[in-house]
Amino acid sequence: MREGKEEKWSSDLIVDLYANLLMEIWGIVSALIGEAVLGFLFTLAIQKVGEKHDFLKSLKASEEGISLDEMRKDCRNIAPAEIHRGFQSLINQLTHLFSALTEGVINKELFPKVLPKVREAERMISQK
Amino acid sequence: MRLIFKDLNILRSIIHAISTSIGGEVKGIVESAGTHLPNILDFSVFGVLWKEGPILYLVQEESCPPSFTQEVVKNVISVFSVLGERRMEVGQVTLQVEKRKLKRKQMMMDPQATLKSYLALPLAIEGEIIGCIFVHSEQPNAFDAQHLQFFSVIGYQMAATLKQFQRFSSVKKEAIYDTLTGLVNRRYFEERLSIETQKAFPASSDLSVIMVDIDHFKKVNDTYGHAGGDEVLREIASLLKNSVRKQEDMVARYGGEEFVLVLPEVSLEVASTIAERIRRSVENTPIDIGETQAHLTISLGVSSFPTHRATSKEELVKMADLALYDAKRGGRNRVCIFTGS
Numbered sequence: 220m221r222e223g224k225e226e227k228w229s230s231d232l233i234v235d236l237y238a239n240l241l242m243e244i245w246g247i248v249s250a251l252i253g254e255a256v257l258g259f260l261f262t263l264a265i266q267k268v269g270e271k272h273d274f275l276k277s278l279k280a281s282e283e284g285i286s287l288d289e290m291r292k293d294c295r296n297i298a299p300a301e302i303h304r305g306f307q308s309l310i311n312q313l314t315h316l317f318s319a320l321t322e323g324v325i326n327k328e329l330f331p332k333v334l335p336k337v338r339e340a341e342r343m344i345s346q347k
Numbered sequence: 348m349r350l351i352f353k354d355l356n357i358l359r360s361i362i363h364a365i366s367t368s369i370g371g372e373v374k375g376i377v378e379s380a381g382t383h384l385p386n387i388l389d390f391s392v393f394g395v396l397w398k399e400g401p402i403l404y405l406v407q408e409e410s411c412p413p414s415f416t417q418e419v420v421k422n423v424i425s426v427f428s429v430l431g432e433r434r435m436e437v438g439q440v441t442l443q444v445e446k447r448k449l450k451r452k453q454m455m456m457d458p459q460a461t462l463k464s465y466l467a468l469p470l471a472i473e474g475e476i477i478g479c480i481f482v483h484s485e486q487p488n489a490f491d492a493q494h495l496q497f498f499s500v501i502g503y504q505m506a507a508t509l510k511q512f513q514r515f516s517s518v519k520k521e522a523i524y525d526t527l528t529g530l531v532n533r534r535y536f537e538e539r540l541s542i543e544t545q546k547a548f549p550a551s552s553d554l555s556v557i558m559v560d561i562d563h564f565k566k567v568n569d570t571y572g573h574a575g576g577d578e579v580l581r582e583i584a585s586l587l588k589n590s591v592r593k594q595e596d597m598v599a600r601y602g603g604e605e606f607v608l609v610l611p612e613v614s615l616e617v618a619s620t621i622a623e624r625i626r627r628s629v630e631n632t633p634i635d636i637g638e639t640q641a642h643l644t645i646s647l648g649v650s651s652f653p654t655h656r657a658t659s660k661e662e663l664v665k666m667a668d669l670a671l672y673d674a675k676r677g678g679r680n681r682v683c684i685f686t687g688s
């Protein structure tokens with residue numbers, strides 16, 4: 220019973236961590252390329268990664284920003300490691316798109332802020 | 348700080364130029380942006396890949412070697428496919444190149460120059476991609492975050508302007524065309540006939556009008572239902588459209604099962620021959636309605652300026668209409684020329 224509670228708690232924690240990370244990515248990249256283009260790229264990345272990590276399909280992106288509300292509910296019963304892998308794939312897909320479009324320009328701004336947080340998530344998962 | 352203000356002023360000029368591009372054609376918008384962009388970015392080729400077509404518009408440095416252009420085209424296609432769009436082949440893309448002096452003063456591109464850096468952004472509006480914009484350079488690391496910011500503002504403005512033009516042309520299309528047959532509607536016919544009579548009447552040049560009516564159309568509706576009737580209207584419209592010159596002549600749906608043809612610089616004699624050809628064509632073409640075929644005929648009335656001495660467009664149409672009435676009264680499936688009665 221206690222283990223189950225811990226599992227849920229850690230799933231929430233991973234989602235929170237990545238939610239903050241995605242918001243941060245949104246903030247940095249939207250200042251460079253605008254919300255309309257970024258919303259389109261997020262949607263594209265979600266579609267692609269969602270094929271493998273089903274829970275990501277309920278993550279919504281538009282010109283208004285990213286909405287994780289629906290996805291949070293879906294994540295309650297998903298293992299933290301799977302959530303971590305899904306978000307990691309999403310971030311990889313996004314950076315792949317950014318790189319294809321602007322070579323290193325976006326990623327140069329993004330990596331110093333994003334990579335430490337991805338490592339932090341990895342550390343949390345490995346401790347479990 | 349002063350430099351940023353200068354750049355912002357240039358950016359404002361570019362946005363203004365894009366949003367007020369004359370004609371609303373993609374090409375015009377690309378040229379407007381291409382004219383002002385060198386004030387803000389140092390590049391060799393600026394391009395817009397327009398999804399419809401697809402067409403790749405390039406504004407490039409006049410000394411740009413052809414090998415560099417080829418590299419640019421390949422890069423554009425490769426980047427576009429990353430955006431979830433279908434993979435295109437180089438041969439599928441129509442290329443429109445405009446050469447300009449983009450480099451400062453005497454600077455020329457090396458004939459051996461290769462593509463070293465680029466920026467690309469999708470033209471995305473309301474979650475839909477309508478194209479992609481690019482800048483390319485033969486210099487390594489030619490673009491930084493600030494360039495990208497400026498470029499994204501330009502891209503956004505281009506996408507918004509193009510979307511607006513797309514909407515406008517779709518509204519315009521709805522106002523001109525009859526949705527069932529795809530022919531121009533009666534309102535447009537009236538406008539166009541005014542223009543043609545204004546040209547023909549003072550110069551005494553030929554202008555002919557043919558009125559067309561499907562014989563026993565009520566029976567078609569009664570036998571095959573309204574869907575069958577619609578199919579007949581579409582087929583006859585298509586036959587009429589294919590029987591005249593694409594550029595000069597006009598075929599309009601006049602209303603119900605009536606059509607009208609306007610033939611500028613066509614004499615009465617030639618118009619009568621065309622009318623007879625159309626009549627035979629309809630008579631000899633079985634029309635598929637579901638799993639059955641219907642054999643239909645049409646009646647036609649012809650009037651022509653200056654032969655019939657019409658003094659207004661209304662009179663010219665009235666004359667063709669009277670001739671059509673004669674054709675109906677004479678037993679249908681025939682061509683009648685206005686006789687003056």
